[in-house]
Amino acid sequence: MTLNVLNYTSHKYVNEYIQSWRSGKIILNIDRIKLIEWLERDVLTMDGIYFDDEQIENYITFTEKYYFPLTPSQKFKVCFIFLFYDDDTLVFNEHFHYEARGAGKTGFISTLANYFISDLHGVNFYNVSVVANSEKQAKMSFTEVYNTIDMDDNLKEHFDHKKAQIEGRETRSIFQFHTSNAGTKDGLRDGCVIFEEVHRYEDSEVVDVFTSGLGKVIYDRVFYIGTDGFIRDGYIDRLKERSKNLLEGHVDVREDGLFPFMCALDDEDEMHDFDMWQKANPQFHEPMSVYAENLFRRVKKEYLKLEHEPSGFEEFITKRMNLPKVDLEKSVTSWEKIKATNQPYDLEELKRRECIGCLDYASVRDFVAMGLLFMKEDKYYVPKELTHSYVCKPFADKHYAYSRPKAEGNNKKDHRKFAPIREWEDDGLLSVIDKETMDPYMVVDWFVQRRDEGWNIKKVIGDNYRMEILKPLFETEGFEVEVIRNPDAASGLLAPKIEVSFSEERVIFGDNPLMRWYTNNVFVKRLPNGNKVYRKKEAVKRKTDGFMMFLYGMWASRDLEDESVDDVLDFLDSFEF
The missing domain is CATH 3.40.50.300 (P-loop containing nucleotide triphosphate hydrolases)
Structure with a gap:
């Protein structure tokens, strides 16, 4: 220059x-x-x-x-x-x-x-x-x-x-x-x-x-x-x-x-090239001080131990090399691929397609997540405007200090803020309801409202944990309902498809920090039979409801035709009756 x-x-x-x-x-x-x-x-x-x-x-x-x-x-x-x-x-x-x-x-x-x-x-x-x-x-x-x-x-x-x-x-x-x-x-x-x-x-x-x-x-x-x-x-x-x-x-x-x-x-x-370590730690620039030489030897020992203790890989590359690493054996995908779900979409074009109504209603006392999933050209869309979560206020108060005045903060002991609930509420991504338990009629009503807005919901899908309550309510409203009897089995079958879809950036949520949070909270556990199942990285505060809602939608996406209403009408117009 x-x-x-x-x-x-x-x-x-x-x-x-x-x-x-x-x-x-x-x-x-x-x-x-x-x-x-x-x-x-x-x-x-x-x-x-x-x-x-x-x-x-x-x-x-x-x-x-x-x-x-x-x-x-x-x-x-x-x-x-x-x-x-x-x-x-x-x-x-x-x-x-x-x-x-x-x-x-x-x-x-x-x-x-x-x-x-x-x-x-x-x-x-x-x-x-x-x-x-x-x-x-x-x-x-x-x-x-x-x-x-x-x-x-x-x-x-x-x-x-x-x-x-x-x-x-x-x-x-x-x-x-x-x-x-x-x-x-x-x-x-x-x-x-x-x-x-x-x-x-x-x-x-x-x-x-x-x-x-x-x-x-x-x-x-x-x-x-x-x-x-x-x-x-x-x-x-x-x-x-x-x-x-x-x-x-x-x-x-x-x-x-x-x-x-x-x-x-x-x-x-570059972690395998010792000369490159100075990119992450300026102490390793030559000539190194006595402190730096001792530190370099320690880091080198930690690196060599990885051959026999590979579980330390994520910690080593994140902390010693300052390169955030998500272990793909433990997480659904990398954070970069989660961020890549923020892609544009055309709501009017999607409205001409059928979709799957999907929900996760695992607990009546904390979260429920709902959304509509569309398929287009081998991509899966869960638009930000067509997802919503309900959170019970007692749970939000206990685990996220929801009601504490902002000036007091909400990072006191046992109240570490794992999620900006109030911010997401202000953005319309979720609603905090002042109830001890979730109202199933609110869940059903959310899908009824989406249908009344003109969204073509082919069926509603969820797991069997709470669907015995919801299924008759949905059917009363005229929805076809599918119940996943064994979510772990479904996870095992879907895991390769989900991994590839994230890897190829074919999962689209739009700019939805709540869905990114849900997805990043998922722990992938490999069973002895080799199947993968999805769990929470943290048992209470790091919720995965939105991701499981998406997974159920993926399961039912086999019933979606990758075409719009306009495509069908054009096809019919080509015939002479």
């Missing part, structure tokens, strides 16, 4: 890092290559920006004196923490550090927090909060800073360290830790909030609460720190999508001040 050097802001640590990649000394993943291209194309060429050399050097000197030597990648990141516009505002007030386990993220947090409350940073009342999912994780950085101060007399002169908070004596800035239970936020006027373990956040609620006090102190910053995990369609996936939009140039940096430093393998096969 040819740069306009007359209009290019640079820094030695940035140049050194980029040059080490260009000269082949280190290997970067695609997202970091795109980061460099984006910085050189859209950021460093902006007028009116500058690196605060004094702050950068102060931080590096402070960290290397009291903590540990910084790697070139850490120095690179630090430069963009102190990149300013000429009006003394930050170019990047949010930072996403997405790196593999062992990349030194917690230690980096410790040094940032300690520096920000120091007189070297020099900003009065610049409070720092570290937020994590558990108290143990939240305290890790705090404890590291506390112990560092406690063991150094010089630092004791600058910081008043207590078990619950650490205060910069000159700036009166406070460092505290919090768990992600938003209800415990005590109203600090934070200058900086650091979120650890962002892969555990189901949505933005915790982030929204803890960042609500920002803006009252200059240079407010937010850091999102984490390795990937097993929660899909959660907050980390939104951060990744937001980052990619920036790196692709779809969003202007002045509109979205996020600095995305993302490290991961680009392809699963």
